[in-house]
Amino acid sequence: MTSQIFPSDVQQSLDLVGIFVFALSGGLLAVRKNMDIFGICVLAEVTALGGGVMRDLVIGATPVAAFSNLGYFVTPLLAGLVVFFLHPEVERINRAVQTLDALGLGLFCVTGTAKAHDYGLGAVSSVALGMVTATGGGVMRDVLAGELPSLLRWDREIYAVPALVGAALVAVLTALGSLTAATGTAAALTAFILRMLALKYGWRAPRAWHRNGSRTSEE
Amino acid sequence: MTSQIFPSDVQQSLDLVGIFVFALSGGLLAVRKNMDIFGICVLAEVTALGGGVMRDLVIGATPVAAFSNLGYFVTPLLAGLVVFFLHPEVERINRAVQTLDALGLGLFCVTGTAKAHDYGLGAVSSVALGMVTATGGGVMRDVLAGELPSLLRWDREIYAVPALVGAALVAVLTALGSLTAATGTAAALTAFILRMLALKYGWRAPRAWHRNGSRTSEE
Amino acid sequence: MTSQIFPSDVQQSLDLVGIFVFALSGGLLAVRKNMDIFGICVLAEVTALGGGVMRDLVIGATPVAAFSNLGYFVTPLLAGLVVFFLHPEVERINRAVQTLDALGLGLFCVTGTAKAHDYGLGAVSSVALGMVTATGGGVMRDVLAGELPSLLRWDREIYAVPALVGAALVAVLTALGSLTAATGTAAALTAFILRMLALKYGWRAPRAWHRNGSRTSEE
Numbered sequence: 001m002t003s004q005i006f007p008s009d010v011q012q013s014l015d016l017v018g019i020f021v022f023a024l025s026g027g028l029l030a031v032r033k034n035m036d037i038f039g040i041c042v043l044a045e046v047t048a049l050g051g052g053v054m055r056d057l058v059i060g061a062t063p064v065a066a067f068s069n070l071g072y073f074v075t076p077l078l079a080g081l082v083v084f085f086l087h088p089e090v091e092r093i094n095r096a097v098q099t100l101d102a103l104g105l106g107l108f109c110v111t112g113t114a115k116a117h118d119y120g121l122g123a124v125s126s127v128a129l130g131m132v133t134a135t136g137g138g139v140m141r142d143v144l145a146g147e148l149p150s151l152l153r154w155d156r157e158i159y160a161v162p163a164l165v166g167a168a169l170v171a172v173l174t175a176l177g178s179l180t181a182a183t184g185t186a187a188a189l190t191a192f193i194l195r196m197l198a199l200k201y202g203w204r205a206p207r208a209w210h211r212n213g214s215r216t217s218e219e
Numbered sequence: 220m221t222s223q224i225f226p227s228d229v230q231q232s233l234d235l236v237g238i239f240v241f242a243l244s245g246g247l248l249a250v251r252k253n254m255d256i257f258g259i260c261v262l263a264e265v266t267a268l269g270g271g272v273m274r275d276l277v278i279g280a281t282p283v284a285a286f287s288n289l290g291y292f293v294t295p296l297l298a299g300l301v302v303f304f305l306h307p308e309v310e311r312i313n314r315a316v317q318t319l320d321a322l323g324l325g326l327f328c329v330t331g332t333a334k335a336h337d338y339g340l341g342a343v344s345s346v347a348l349g350m351v352t353a354t355g356g357g358v359m360r361d362v363l364a365g366e367l368p369s370l371l372r373w374d375r376e377i378y379a380v381p382a383l384v385g386a387a388l389v390a391v392l393t394a395l396g397s398l399t400a401a402t403g404t405a406a407a408l409t410a411f412i413l414r415m416l417a418l419k420y421g422w423r424a425p426r427a428w429h430r431n432g433s434r435t436s437e438e
Numbered sequence: 439m440t441s442q443i444f445p446s447d448v449q450q451s452l453d454l455v456g457i458f459v460f461a462l463s464g465g466l467l468a469v470r471k472n473m474d475i476f477g478i479c480v481l482a483e484v485t486a487l488g489g490g491v492m493r494d495l496v497i498g499a500t501p502v503a504a505f506s507n508l509g510y511f512v513t514p515l516l517a518g519l520v521v522f523f524l525h526p527e528v529e530r531i532n533r534a535v536q537t538l539d540a541l542g543l544g545l546f547c548v549t550g551t552a553k554a555h556d557y558g559l560g561a562v563s564s565v566a567l568g569m570v571t572a573t574g575g576g577v578m579r580d581v582l583a584g585e586l587p588s589l590l591r592w593d594r595e596i597y598a599v600p601a602l603v604g605a606a607l608v609a610v611l612t613a614l615g616s617l618t619a620a621t622g623t624a625a626a627l628t629a630f631i632l633r634m635l636a637l638k639y640g641w642r643a644p645r646a647w648h649r650n651g652s653r654t655s656e657e
Contacts, residue, residue, distance in 0.1 A: 121282055160257040277500065377476070
């Protein structure tokens with residue numbers, strides 16, 4: 001979860017914010033599933049760190065950041081405790097959590113793409129890995145909780161597109177030699193705003209076209 | 220998804236065919252699950268590349284081929300688009316897809332085993348990793364879609380055995396110093412034909428023996 | 439699954455015992471799910487080796503031990519065959535399996551933590567990775583079988599805490615320079631005994647507090 005586009009202390013602060021809010025979303029799902037305190041903490045860890053772990057494994061950045069940086073590991077535990085003791089309050093501020101989750105999405109797609117590029121991957125591959133970083137933890141959260149991943153559900157607002165746009169902006173900026181703290185932040189904000197607009201206006205992606213009567217019975 | 224038994228351009232062409240047909244199977248499952256265009260592409264990517272990613276991670280071949288070779292990443296997207304726009308036609312040719320999937324199985328068990336051997340693994344471990352390469356993507360596809368993996372279902376035709384035979388043939392050929400493009404292709408064809416025969420004649424594997432009345436109630 | 443705290447032959451013997459009993463638990467779940475002989479062996483392999491593979495990937499110890507050490511790979515196959523031919527007998531000795539599983543939990547949390555430390559991870563990260571080693575295979579087993587992971591279920595006896603205690607003891611012993619075969623074994627036994635007590639007395643962890651009427655409907 002490190003890259004070189006932001007000063008490292010700014011970067012780390014932003015990373016920890018992203019990790020914290022993703023962890024809250026994992027912990028809240030655990031509460032809804034009636035899990036105990038350990039289940040809450042496990043799901044918080046997986047949601048917050050899963051995407052970054054996948055990215056680090058794919059590019060060969062071992063030991064992976066999630067396990068070599070103490071703050072990255074401890075932050076989800078704090079989020080898990082917050083959920084455990086305060087979850088009715090946290091659920092009531094569900095809109096705030098969605099907002100922060102969108103912020104995490106924006107941050108992670110940018111830093112994921114930049115880190116992949118630092119490790120020598122090409123533009124398209126870096127974009128793909130930025131999207132994996134931003135969405136991977138949520139997919140693992142849903143699989144462990146026995147849910148169809150939100151990322152794959154047609155009845156949820158688009159999640160992949162904002163991440164794709166943010167990651168693609170980083171790739172273009174990198175190609176132009178213009179990736180700086182300012183432009184990187186702008187890319188993250190673009191992804192964030194797109195996601196917020198998708199939530200506000202209920203943007204969904206098209207499903208495969210079905211002829212009359214050809215719809216399959218398994219849904 | 221590279222190894223040195225075939226000339227690299229032949230190898231890459233065969234790899235891309237295998238990736239394409241595995242991606243079709245992932246995209247079609249996504250359509251049956253009523254997913255949108257992004258879900259279709261994600262499931263196509265995971266199905267086509269998942270096994271190779273697992274193999275590359277295990278042997279430490281990073282950055283993994285699926286993310287460092289542009290063609291490997293783009294091909295499943297093309298398959299996803301084909302499914303999105305043409306899926307009634309693709310489903311009608313379900314038999315053709317099963318045939319191509321069997322071809323992918325044969326190719327991947329051979330190239331997976333050969334690549335593992337290139338990275339210094341012993342014969343048995345290479346065979347195991349060849350099977351992981353051939354079957355891993357399908358398992359990830361089924362888990363993400365909320366299905367019991369086909370690989371583990373007793374009511375499906377055998378899938379592991381053809382992969383095992385193909386991988387074992389490669390290990391024997393390697394030990395004899397006789398692994399060439401011709402013999403490697405023969406091993407892939409053997410796995411392919413076994414799988415096709417299993418489909419044609421409904422070959423299934425035995426389940427654990429149950430005494431009368433001792434069958435457990437959870438099924 | 440190797441580390442340097444025990445003489446390597448003792449270490450390997452203990453590892454193989456842990457692998458064998460974890461594999462039995464995977465195979466038995468496969469039988470309950472009505473899987474065939476291949477499903478039984480796949481689930482036995484995944485349960486026995488999954489945690490160690492995750493650990494080795496995270497620390498960058500490739501090729502991972504599970505695929506470079508023949509005994510680690512073959513042992514779960516033997517356990518799978520035992521389950522296939524003898525499962526009514528094995529199920530009847532369910533208490534013995536739980537006992538051996540607890541022994542595996544103790545061994546793996548200790549060796550996992552020690553190996554992570556050998557690869558340069560800090561104390562907290564090593565403890566986290568020790569817990570991943572001890573519990574990861576069981577989580578993968580449950581996900582593949584379509585079950586909510588036992589690790590996350592509130593209605594099961596605590597599993598994470600004994601692993602945490604064993605792993606934390608190893609970290610403390612390491613910091614004190616006192617990790618030897620004897621003290622490492624004591625840490626493993628402590629985790630084992632805690633788990634057995636949890637089973638005997640039905641220890642469960644607290645769930646998140648619900649106000650009257652605030653319980654969510656999704657359970």
